[in-house]
Structures are given as structure tokens and as C-alpha cells.
Amino acid sequence: MIFPKNALDKLGFIEIKSLIKEKCLSEPGREMVEKIQPQTKLDQIDRFLRQTQEFKDLLEHDAPLPVDHLYPIKPLAEKARLEGAFLAEEEFYRILQSLRTVYAVIRYFNEREGQYTNLALLFEHLPIETKIVRQIETVIDDRGKMKDNASRLLLDITQQILKSEQEARKRIDQVFKQAQNNGWTADGNLTVRDGRLCIPILAENKRKLKGLIHDESATGQTAYIEPEEVFHLNNKVRDLEFERRREVIRILTELTTELRPHVPLLLAYHGLLSKLDFVRAKALFAIDIEAHMPELSKDAELNLVNARHPLLLIGAKKEQHVVVPLHIKIDQQDRIILVSGPNAGGKSVCMKTVGLLQLMVQAGLLIPAESTSKVGIFRQIFADIGDDQSIESDLSTYSAHLSKMKHFTEFADARTLVLIDEFGTGTDPLFGGPMAEAVLEALNKKNIRGVVTTHYSNLKVFAANTVGLENASMLFDNVAMRPLYILQVGKPGSSYAFEIAQKIGLRPEILEAAKQKIGTQQKKVDTLLVDLERDKKLVHDTKIAIGKREKELETLKAEYESLQGHLEENKRQLLRDAKEEARQILKDANKLVEHTIAEIKSAQADKERTRELRRDLHAAVDKNTQKKPSPKPxxxxxxxxxxxxxxxxxxxxxxxxxxxxxxxxxxxxxxxxxxxxxxxxxxxxxxxxxxxxxxxxxxxxxxxxxxxxVADFQPEVDVRGMRTEDALRQLETVLDRAVMIGYPTLKILHGKGDGILRKFVRDYLRKYSHVSHFEDEHADRGGDGITYAYIN
Missing domain, CATH: 2.30.30 (SH3 type barrels.)
Known part of the structure; x- marks a missing residue:
């Protein structure tokens, strides 16, 4: 599928695999990364990509996956399979830790059933066999050592060993004290020789103490003696230790026998942990390069939106530079993109970006491009990059290029992606140009897809007049004399040979002599291309300015609509208040009228009383109908x-x-x-x-x-375990309240984990205008798992 074999290295795919391997936690995971190869089956590629995308979402928005212990189980299971073999204590401990991880992972996804459907396929139908764990836990403790009570006999032997050791120590202390009192000992305390506790005795007194001489000092003045009675006690301890070891082996053999029927399940668990580590590494790498899953297509086509070379992106992040994104489309109409332009202008990077991202997608890796990008599946990828001259094969640079062209023209088809860098170079341009044009014509007849970079004018003319080929150029700022690394499809570009030579300081007379040596027609073509580049640069700058203006207008429009909505709401509220006030006034007026009528009736039409009641009624009417003074400016x-x-x-x-x-x-x-x-x-x-x-x-x-x-306010917010959106929403609410009541600091608990939530929280704090600065908690009280924000 890939030709030649070194094309993967030339395009940077081998380096991508090395970076992913660094993210793995286990050797089986690294072995799986090493085996990554581009695939051609659409459903398989789609599944690999979706698994990586789901794991990326999990890392960014969900609780951390419990993958603390990823010991390789396979070699231990293979050892346990053999009749008569037994696993050591530390080997059982590794299996125990790995099984706990497996069960925690299975429970993690069972709790999220339906959320990560493609990741769930990794452990589909795998049972949680807790019997294995219980059997091991009865024998092995949390330090990976055999429990003293693993069997009744083992407990008895252990207690006897402890008792004998205490007795031996007590006896040697008595002998040592007696020897000191007799003046037999040399300076110093009890010491160990040959694994035995010995007494330092002066050489002239060594016959006075019965025992075994284990060693003597370099001067021969001190002998190290193990007393006879202690010697027998230590031998008893040694015999008990041998007996204990035999009992330990018996228990381990029995436990291994109980484990043997579960070997196939252990191998399945091993596969699950390896795959999880593998997918996790791919997801972590995708986060590093800001990658997304593109739309897959059955057709041999390509449409990259805001694509960036992943290796350039990683380097740029370290040096705090910006990588200019690439937009390129290859389809049935424009099958081959012929890229021209200045030296060091980004032609090769453009071509390598297309090739590397295509390889990554077909290998199940997310790519640093917009999710709206579309990537098809190619059965073959042919690349001619760099100088492959070989002394052993008697190949010159041009011969090596021609050998590849021979393979391309014979085996390429409509589902082949062809990448050629500096097409036609390595020989006399007078012959290299026509040869390259003939090869390009033959490849075009086979309906291949590809990206070709060149400086040859005849290829630019050929592309302009041939169906299926499309010229493109890398933009160049001929005022500042620097490349812009922006691909423009539709027109060829100038090599800017004279302009670049002038910038680096080549003498004017040399430049003039060179101009005289090229043909008049070629000079006109190059001048036309330079003018065209200038016009394209002007159009590009104008589009950017228009885009900025449109954004400003959108902002103003949104602000206007917001104010309009606020005004309408105020208007509706005023109407509601006015209606309520009018209703209350009318209600009070009715009561007043009824009261007045009743009073008149009760006064039996007394004129003075009636007049007084009418005055009160008119006063009430005047009070409610009097015009309120309008507020002054x-x-x-x-x-x-x-x-x-x-x-x-x-x-x-x-x-x-x-x-x-x-x-x-x-x-x-x-x-x-x-x-x-x-x-x-x-x-x-x-x-x-x-x-x-x-x-x-x-x-x-x-x-x-x-x-x-302030009394009710708690200056602490805990977002651990939340999704990013929920965490930021909670943080915004507490921050706003802290600002409103003038609280000076806020404590944010986000945890450590993989650092994803911490990154989003701190990015949000940087954008919050009322936060002056923030810092980690003290290392003894949580360190970088807690952030303190200071509010100005």
C-alpha cells in the first residue's frame, strides 16, 4: 500500500508513533502503538477513530478512568498454564492489582452505559470474576507478601520462628554481657557475619568462649564468634525458615492450580488493558495536537479545513509560535494540485501535511483539522520525497526519482494518493521539465489523486490547460519579502528568485546579468506571476479586513438586540404596573363612591353634610387624576x-x-x-x-x-468530577457573587488527575476581568489540585 517503504519515515509517521508511545503506561500498549499501520477498510477505520474520539471526550469532560495499574498479565497467565509451575508472591500481587483495575474499568463503563458505545466494544461480554480476586486476597496482603495466616501450618511455623529468634537474641545478649564483664570483648557491639549475629572477642581470649568463629578483623586482633548455645538456636531458626519456605511453595502451587482454569479469561483481561492503554495514548496525543475526528468518505477525496502539520504544531507550542492553517481540497474535478511558489515558502510542508494527515486518519488517529474536514480512503499512497540516491544500487538522484516514477505510472490507479516533492529535479531542466510533464500526463490519465510541488513553468502551463489538474501557490509578501505560508488554489506562483536574491544582498550587476540571460517570454511570465501574487495578497488582506468588520457589526447587532429586548421587557413591566395601579385606583374609587352614597343616605339629604362629602370625593378624584411631574434629566x-x-x-x-x-x-x-x-x-x-x-x-x-x-457566602467551589461545561457554569456563578459582595479570594477545588479540568478552569480565570491573578495551593495542602483566585 505504501511505496516506497521509507515514505512513512519521510512523511513523519514514524515520529508520530514515537510520540504516542511516550503516552503509554505499559509495554503491551507500546507494542500495539508500534504495530500501527494505515488500513483500507472504512468500517474498521471509523471504529478506531470513534474509540479515540470517545476516549478524548472522556479525558476532557468526565471523571478519570481508573487505570492505575496496567501490569502485563499475559506472561504470568502463560506461566500459570504450565502444569507443576507456580507463580511467586509478587507475580500474584501483579495479577491482583491488574484484576482490580480491570473490574474498576468495567464498572466505570457499566455506570455510563450507552455513553461510550465504541469503547464499550473493547470489553463486550467480559465478566467480572471476583472469585479470582478473593482467592488471591486470602493469601497475598496489600504489600505483595504472603499472609502469615495463609494456612494454619504457616502461622504455627511463623510463630515458632519469632519465638526462636527472640530466644536466640536474648541468649546472645546474656553471653555478650558476661564476656564484657570478663574483659574478653573488643571495642564495639554485636555484629553480623555470614548472616549470623556474632560477638567481637579479643584474639587472645577467643579460646575462652565456646562457639563458631565466623570471621576476624584485618589486623587479626579481633575474632567474631557465634556462641555454641546460640549457634544451635540459630540452626533451629534456619530449619524453621526452610520449613516455612516449603509451606509457602505448597500454598502458591495450590493457588496457581486454582487459577489455571481462568487463564483464558486472564488473557482476555490482558487484551482489554493493552487496548485501553493504546486508545488512551492516542487520545492524549490528540489533545496535545488539538485534533478532531473528520468526516469519512467512501470516495477517493480530501477536503482539509484549518489543517496543521502535527509535528510543526508541537514544536510551535514549545516556542510559542503560530502555525498557519492549510485549506486544500482534492476531488473528482481537481484531482491533482500542482503547488508552486518561492523557496522556503511552505510547498513541501503543504504536501507533507496532506500525506501525513491521510496516513493518520487511515491508521485510526485523530488529526489537527476542523471536524468539518472530509477524508476519503486510499488503497495506495505513493511518495517521492527527498534524495534517495544509492551507491550500493548504483542510483543517482535522478535515477532514483525515475525508478519511483516507473512504479507510479505502472501501479497507480484512481484510488492512489501520489505525493511528489520538487517534481523533475535532479537533471538538466531542459530535459527534466518535459520528462516530468510526460509523467504527470500519464498519471493524470490514470485518474490518480495527489499533491505535486514544482518550480517548472512548463508544468504550471500544463496544469492550467489540462482537466483534472489545478494550479496552486504559496502566498509571498513581496513588500516585506517574506513567505506567508498560505495556500491559494487557482493560480500558479512565482519562485521569486530575483526578489529573494536581492533581499539577501546579491550585487545588482549580477542580478541584471542573470535577467539578461533568461528569455524575454519567461521574464514576462514571471513578472505576470509576481503581479498576480501582489493582487492576490491585496484581495486576501481585504477579505481579512471585511471579516473583522463583519464581526464588529455582528457584535453591535447582538448588543442592539439585547438592549431592544431589555427595553421591551421594561415597557411590558411598566404597562403591567400601570394596569395594576389603575385597577387599584378604580377599586378604591368604587369603594369611595359607595361609601359617599351611604353617608348621604344616612344623613337624610342634610345639605351641609352632603356638601362636605362631595368635597371629600372631589379631593380624592383630584389626588388620583393629578399629573405626576416628569423626572428631570x-x-x-x-x-x-x-x-x-x-x-x-x-x-x-x-x-x-x-x-x-x-x-x-x-x-x-x-x-x-x-x-x-x-x-x-x-x-x-x-x-x-x-x-x-x-x-x-x-x-x-x-x-x-x-x-x-457575605455571611451566607462560601468562598470555595468544588468542581471535581464535573463535566467541563457544568464546572465552568458553577465557577462563573460563584465568581459573580464574590465580585458582587466584594470578596477578595476564591478557593477552587478541581483535583489533579490528567490536568484537563485544571487547564479549563485556569483558562477561564485568565479571561475573567475581575480576577487579578491566581496560584496553586501549598504543596502540603493539595498543591496544583487546588487554585486560589484573587479578585480585584
Missing amino acids: AESANNGSEEPIEVGDWVKLLDADTEAQVMEVAKGNNLILALGDLRTVVKKNKVIKLRGKEKAKVVKRHRAMSSDS
Whole structure:
């Protein structure tokens, strides 16, 4: 499928695999990464991609997967399969840890049934055999050692060993003390020789103490003796230890025999852990390169949107540079893209990006491009990159290129992706150009897809006049004399040979002599291409400026619609209030009229009393029908001065007769006000700035209210285990309240894990205007699992 074999290395695929291997936790996982190869079956590729995408989503938005212990189970299971063999204590401990991991993983996905459907396929129908774990736990402790009570005999032997050791130690201490009293000992305490505890005795006294001499000092003045009675006790301990070892082997052999029927299940568990480690590594690498899953197509086509070379992207992140994204489309109409342009302008990177991303997709890896990108499946990928001259094969540079072209023209078909860098180079351009054109014509007749880079003018002309071929060029800023690394499809590009030579300082007379040596027609063509590049650059800059302007207009439109909605809501509220007030007035008026009539009747038409009641009725009518004075403009309240309203000022809303504090002075003569725990946007001419006693009274009242709010406020938010969206929503709510009540700090518990949630939380804090800075908690109290945000 891949030709030649070194094309994977030339395109950078081998380096991609090395970077993924670094993410693996186990050797089986690394072995699986090493076996990654591009596939051609669509359903298989789709499953691999979806598994990686689901694991990426899990890492970014879900609780961490419990994969703490990924010991390789397979070699242990193979050993246990052999009759008469037994596993050591530490080997059983590894199996125990791995089984606990397997069961935790299975339970993790069972709790999320239906959420990660493709990952669930990895362990479909695998049972949780807890019997194995219980059997091992009865024998092996949490330190990986045999339990003393693994059997009754083992417990008895262990207790005898302990008792004998204590007796031997007690006896040697007595002998040592007696020898010291007799003046037989040398300077120093009891010491170990040949694994036995010995007494240091002066050489002239060594016959006075019965025992075994294990060693003597370099000068021969001190002998190290194990007393005879202690020697027998230590031998008894040694015999008991041998007996204990025999019992341990018996228990391990019995446990291995019980484990043997479960060997096939253990091998299945091994496969699950290996695959999980493998997919996890792919997902972590996808996060590093900001990768997404593209849309797969059955057809031999390619449409990359905002694609970036993954290796360049990783290097740029380290050096804090920006990689210019690539947009390229290959389909039935434009099957071959012929890329021209200046040296060091990005032609080869463009071609390698296409090849590497195609290999990655067919190998089940996510790619650094928009999810709207579309990638087809190619049965063959042919690449001619770099110099493959060979002394052993007697091949020159050009011969090596021609050998590849021979293979391309013979075996390529409509489902072959062909990548050729600097097509036709390596020989006399007078002959290399026509040869390259003939090969390109033959490949085009086979309906192949591909990307070709070149400087040859005859190939540019051929592409312009041939169906299926499309010219493209890398943009060049001929004012600043630097490449822009932007691919423009539709027109060929100039090599800018004279412009680049002039920039690096080649003498003018040499440049002029060179210009005279090229043909007039070629000079016109190159000048035309340079002018075309200049026009394309102008169009490109204009499009960017228009795009920025459109974004500004969209922002203004959204702001207008927001204000319009706020105005409509205020209007509806005023109408509701007015209707309620009118209803109440009418109700009171009816009561007053009924009361007046009743009073007149009870006064039996007394003129004076009737006149008095009518005066009261008219007074009530006048009170409710008197026109309220309209509020004067803000400047009248400010004694005619044009004093500006600033952040922190207290104002009164004319429409609502409510006080609020200014949080922000926005564009368009707007103010963002704080009404308790709520925020609203109003125009400046709808408020009156409060001053003097009136302001002091409002501040005092709001402080009292705020103190109650502070008492209820908890300056701590725990987002551990939340999805990213929920965590940020919770953080925003608490942050807003902290800002409203003036709280200085906020403690955020996000945990450590893989650091994904911590990254999103800190990115959000950087964008929050009221957060001055943040830092980790002290290492003894949580370290980088907790963030302190300081609010200005």
C-alpha cells in the first residue's frame, strides 16, 4: 500500500508513533502503538477513530478512568498454564492489582452505559470474576507478601520462628554481657557475619568462649564468634525458615492450580488493558495536537479545513509560535494540485501535511483539522520525497526519482494518493521539465489523486490547460519579502528568485546579468506571476479586513438586540404596573363612591353634610387624576453639571425608582449596573448619579444587605468530577457573587488527575476581568489540585 517503504519515515509517521508511545503506561500498549499501520477498510477505520474520539471526550469532560495499574498479565497467565509451575508472591500481587483495575474499568463503563458505545466494544461480554480476586486476597496482603495466616501450618511455623529468634537474641545478649564483664570483648557491639549475629572477642581470649568463629578483623586482633548455645538456636531458626519456605511453595502451587482454569479469561483481561492503554495514548496525543475526528468518505477525496502539520504544531507550542492553517481540497474535478511558489515558502510542508494527515486518519488517529474536514480512503499512497540516491544500487538522484516514477505510472490507479516533492529535479531542466510533464500526463490519465510541488513553468502551463489538474501557490509578501505560508488554489506562483536574491544582498550587476540571460517570454511570465501574487495578497488582506468588520457589526447587532429586548421587557413591566395601579385606583374609587352614597343616605339629604362629602370625593378624584411631574434629566439632578459617571458610582434608575451600583461603563453610552445579585444594562440618560447624604444612605443600606450576603457566602467551589461545561457554569456563578459582595479570594477545588479540568478552569480565570491573578495551593495542602483566585 505504501511505496516506497521509507515514505512513512519521510512523511513523519514514524515520529508520530514515537510520540504516542511516550503516552503509554505499559509495554503491551507500546507494542500495539508500534504495530500501527494505515488500513483500507472504512468500517474498521471509523471504529478506531470513534474509540479515540470517545476516549478524548472522556479525558476532557468526565471523571478519570481508573487505570492505575496496567501490569502485563499475559506472561504470568502463560506461566500459570504450565502444569507443576507456580507463580511467586509478587507475580500474584501483579495479577491482583491488574484484576482490580480491570473490574474498576468495567464498572466505570457499566455506570455510563450507552455513553461510550465504541469503547464499550473493547470489553463486550467480559465478566467480572471476583472469585479470582478473593482467592488471591486470602493469601497475598496489600504489600505483595504472603499472609502469615495463609494456612494454619504457616502461622504455627511463623510463630515458632519469632519465638526462636527472640530466644536466640536474648541468649546472645546474656553471653555478650558476661564476656564484657570478663574483659574478653573488643571495642564495639554485636555484629553480623555470614548472616549470623556474632560477638567481637579479643584474639587472645577467643579460646575462652565456646562457639563458631565466623570471621576476624584485618589486623587479626579481633575474632567474631557465634556462641555454641546460640549457634544451635540459630540452626533451629534456619530449619524453621526452610520449613516455612516449603509451606509457602505448597500454598502458591495450590493457588496457581486454582487459577489455571481462568487463564483464558486472564488473557482476555490482558487484551482489554493493552487496548485501553493504546486508545488512551492516542487520545492524549490528540489533545496535545488539538485534533478532531473528520468526516469519512467512501470516495477517493480530501477536503482539509484549518489543517496543521502535527509535528510543526508541537514544536510551535514549545516556542510559542503560530502555525498557519492549510485549506486544500482534492476531488473528482481537481484531482491533482500542482503547488508552486518561492523557496522556503511552505510547498513541501503543504504536501507533507496532506500525506501525513491521510496516513493518520487511515491508521485510526485523530488529526489537527476542523471536524468539518472530509477524508476519503486510499488503497495506495505513493511518495517521492527527498534524495534517495544509492551507491550500493548504483542510483543517482535522478535515477532514483525515475525508478519511483516507473512504479507510479505502472501501479497507480484512481484510488492512489501520489505525493511528489520538487517534481523533475535532479537533471538538466531542459530535459527534466518535459520528462516530468510526460509523467504527470500519464498519471493524470490514470485518474490518480495527489499533491505535486514544482518550480517548472512548463508544468504550471500544463496544469492550467489540462482537466483534472489545478494550479496552486504559496502566498509571498513581496513588500516585506517574506513567505506567508498560505495556500491559494487557482493560480500558479512565482519562485521569486530575483526578489529573494536581492533581499539577501546579491550585487545588482549580477542580478541584471542573470535577467539578461533568461528569455524575454519567461521574464514576462514571471513578472505576470509576481503581479498576480501582489493582487492576490491585496484581495486576501481585504477579505481579512471585511471579516473583522463583519464581526464588529455582528457584535453591535447582538448588543442592539439585547438592549431592544431589555427595553421591551421594561415597557411590558411598566404597562403591567400601570394596569395594576389603575385597577387599584378604580377599586378604591368604587369603594369611595359607595361609601359617599351611604353617608348621604344616612344623613337624610342634610345639605351641609352632603356638601362636605362631595368635597371629600372631589379631593380624592383630584389626588388620583393629578399629573405626576416628569423626572428631570440627569443633569438637573446633578445641578446642571456634566459630571461623568464612573465605575463604583451609585445611581438611581428613573424608570424603576431603584438604586444600583455601576459595575462597568460599556460602549454606546451604556452602563452595566449591579442590582443585588443581578446585572442589567441601561442608558446613561436613564439614571441619576447619587451624591452626598442620599448616596451615603443608599451605601449604608446596601452594606447592611451585603453583610448578610457575605455571611451566607462560601468562598470555595468544588468542581471535581464535573463535566467541563457544568464546572465552568458553577465557577462563573460563584465568581459573580464574590465580585458582587466584594470578596477578595476564591478557593477552587478541581483535583489533579490528567490536568484537563485544571487547564479549563485556569483558562477561564485568565479571561475573567475581575480576577487579578491566581496560584496553586501549598504543596502540603493539595498543591496544583487546588487554585486560589484573587479578585480585584
